[in-house]
Amino acid sequence: MSNHPIIGLVHVGKPQASALYLADQLKTNNYQVIEVDAEEFSIDDDVDTYIINLSDDDFNIESVVDKLTDAGMKIVFNDTQVANDLVGWNKNRWLRHILHKIDVKHDLLPAINTERDVDSLDLIDFGIQQVWVLAASIGGPEAIVRFLSEFDGKEPVLFIIIQHMDSEFVGMMVKQLEKNGQIPVKLAGSGVAVQPGEALLVPVDESIVFQNNGRLAVKDVNQNRAATPCIDDVCADLISQLKFINLAVFSGMASDGIMGASNVFDNGGTIITQTAESSVVSSISDEVRKMKMSRFDGTPNEMAQYIKEKLTVGD
Known part of the structure; x- marks a missing residue:
């Protein structure tokens, strides 16, 4: 042998x-x-x-x-x-x-050396009342499409999608997520304007930062991240830039996302989860439920309705 x-x-x-x-x-x-x-x-x-x-x-x-x-x-x-x-x-x-x-000894991709200074940003000034991070891995794209299809695009919400994938699939992922038919999906990149009623797909090889003019910049990605993109790292980045973020955990098999959920929870954000029965794999959401951090558990369609109802009552 x-x-x-x-x-x-x-x-x-x-x-x-x-x-x-x-x-x-x-x-x-x-x-x-x-x-x-x-x-x-x-x-x-x-x-x-x-x-x-x-x-x-x-x-x-x-x-x-x-x-x-x-x-x-x-x-x-x-x-x-x-x-x-x-x-x-x-x-x-x-x-x-x-x-x-x-094996991480195999070279991945050259590092990106873009440096930008970022000021704190109040998204209310841009018509955004809530930021919802949509975290997913295997089985996530189908769930997120069903989730986004429940909105009409007029809600004062910015969605930030963290979907485990390889960089060569990013363009295809945008097209797949656009099939929701309601919420425009954009790849988050330098110069992109943040707007309510839209979704930003986090890239694989760059980390995003919010500028005080309402546009995005990019910076070097964490080379030691657990996944591409890394839910834990993106949540930490967003918490450092924005006052509050909320987290919706969809179908996925990974440990990446548990620390991110803990940080969102400790920061006062709301966490909701996709039911195990409606997930392809429910590893991430199972752990979040065990830690009693999920405020609501439902199908992707029910998760969307939960958010819409909370927007209506102003919670």
Whole structure:
């Protein structure tokens, strides 16, 4: 048996072209690769990292995720159908991200060296009464689309979306979230104006800052972050800039977000959670509920109605 690290590729549904390409690239980078169908999955203790290759399939992956989590295994998610369409530079970025998740010794991306001074900002001056951070991981995009579709775009609310993803999927993520049909979704970048009734998607390779003119700037990302983007880091950044933020926790499998929720809670913000029954994976919200920080627990549609009702009564 070779001493090279072993990677387990779990195929959900028919193995996709990008997953097969990934297997070849892992072997090129001196990894051993074991491939298994999700429906026949069992844990191999010799495996160092499991990559779950997601596809448009009815198979419920939560049982696989639970087994891996209970065994303390390292898990990487890969959206194979999105990766199928990547070419050239974007395909290289995707591969580098996967390699970095497996082992941080792999170079990720060059650091961004933009420096901006930021003053405190009162968002009331820009028609924004509440800021809601929408935190999600696996299963999050579908939940957030359902959530945003309940609004009419006239509410005095700014939504800030923190969705775990790789940088090459950002453009596709904006398009997917725009399918809510009610709330415009923008990638948060330098010069973007903050406005009520809109949603800002936090980028992967930059941290956002609010300027006193109502526009965003960017700064270097924390290179030691737990995820891309990192819910804990973004919440800490926002709390340092804004008086109050609130947090809606959607479907997701990660520990990233627990510290962020604690900080929001300690800062006086409201936290609501998506029910376990309506989530693809409920790890983040489960932990928030255990810590008794969630004020309301509901489906994505019910979470939106909760916010709208509180806006009406002025709470």
